[in-house]
Amino acid sequence: MTPINEPEDHTEITKGSGGIQFEKKIRFASIKSPLENFETVEQKIEFRKDPLLNHWSRVNTLRAERVKQAASPNESFQTNLDDLVEKSGQKCFFCPEKVLKSTPKFPDKLGLGERIIVDNFTLFPNLFVFSEFHAVGTLGNQHFTPLNEISAKTWKNAIQGSIKYFKAVYNSDKQVKYPTFNFNFLPPSASSILHPHIQIIQDVKPTKITEELLLKSKQYFKENGSNYWLDLIDSERALKDRFVSDNDFMCWVATYSPFGKNELTGIVKLDKTDLTQFTEKEAELFGLEISKALSALFAGRNARSVNMAVFLGPIGENCSNHFNITVKIVTRPILVPNYTADVGFMELLHNEPIAEAAPEDIAISVKQFF
Ligand SMILES: [Zn+2]
Structure with a gap:
């Protein structure tokens, strides 16, 4: 080493x-x-x-x-947020009194009924889609819940509701086997609605990064005879610098070469890469890990807005000899009226992100909150 x-x-x-x-x-x-x-x-x-x-x-x-010239010293995140929450809450489509009246319903061919409801989680088709199968699910009945207060139970409900959807879509067409589970939180992350919600998509082709992860993991297995993700866990555990948290279900590390700010990578250690095969207990453990990671970023890195993606294997296959379900979470700017965006020419056009904190320092500041 x-x-x-x-x-x-x-x-x-x-x-x-x-x-x-x-x-x-x-x-x-x-x-x-x-x-x-x-x-x-x-x-x-x-x-x-x-x-x-x-x-x-x-x-x-x-x-x-560096100085951010657009910002003014009297801008308060909380005051701005309280104001936006109050205004948007009066006409929110995702709040319980409107969600069943104002959101789309599933088509009959999926056999899902109008919407999927798991306790405080309601899943329905996105109104303006970018996938053949694109659904939105509300996280909780409250119009706004801070990142660190979206409970493990709510995440479990979201995972279970999503599994139900992924299965129904796959059963309607076995070619549509590539699902992803995603979360934009607050407008700096590109979320247009403040009410916390996930977005899940399912396609006939994997997303670019999902495909790269699957192909390169397979190539690594062929070359090394071992699973990259388990080797990564072993490496980070031995090196210690970026290691954040580990248990029988999941390991978290600060990403060595990140896509975004304060990035954590989570690796599910189960020998299942098809999310639809998760038991209720496994969905519960996954929900708990997601809530822990978001709370740790909230406390340790002042995260108020995030993007999260869960990279999944294809439905109906088990790729666990070379691939593991992987989560990536990045933080986004604080929502004050004149915030400076964190994605510029390097991130968007050169695809070479700039980190302002060393992954090793990120690990130190979040691990105490896991
Ligand atoms: Zn709402």
Whole structure:
């Protein structure tokens, strides 16, 4: 596990378990800084490569200190949110008194009835879809629930309701076998409605990242004879730096080369990659882990808005020799009136995200809350 330094191109490789290698390049930018009387200062930039995907990101922890000119000091997240919650709550389609009157109903061919209701979770078709099968589910009956108060039980209900939908869609057409389970929370995450809700989609083809995860995991298995995800858990556990939480059901780490800010990766350790095969107990454990991770990001990283995706294997198949169900959660800007977005040209057009916190520091600040 000792880093191998190759000073010529500043590449540093840390070997993990199996075929896993954590690769980074370290370079220093030199500027005469007005903040230091125009003395020459160096800023470290780390280029990090994901051990599985050909995905690079960059870390410069000093970026968090930059001035955001649009922000004004008297902007309060809570005051702004309270105001928005009150206004939007008066005409919310997802609140219990409107949800059954104003949201779409499932088509008869799915045999699901009008909507799927699991206690405080109601699932129905999205009104404006981007998938042949695209449903929205409300998390709780309250118009607004903070991220850290969406309960494990509510997440369990959402998982169970989603399983029912995924099964019905698959039974109606066995080619539609690629589901995903997703969550945008608050407008900085692109959520247009404040009432907490998940979005699930199911297609004849996997999403780009799902496909890459499945294919590259299979390739890793062929090359190394072991499961990448279990090797990743072993590696992160041994290295300790990014390791966050672990139990028999699931492991969480701070992502080595992230897609977004404060990113956590969760790995379900079950030998099932088809979510529809989860038992009620497994749905309960999964719900508990999701609620723990969101609460830990809320407490440890001041997360108020997030995106989450759960990457699933195809329905009707078990890919557990090479793949595990994986969760990614990233935080988004705080919702104040003039916030600065966190996705710019590097993230959107170059697909090379900039991290303002080292994954190792993220792990330290969230693990105490798990
Ligand atoms: Zn509502």
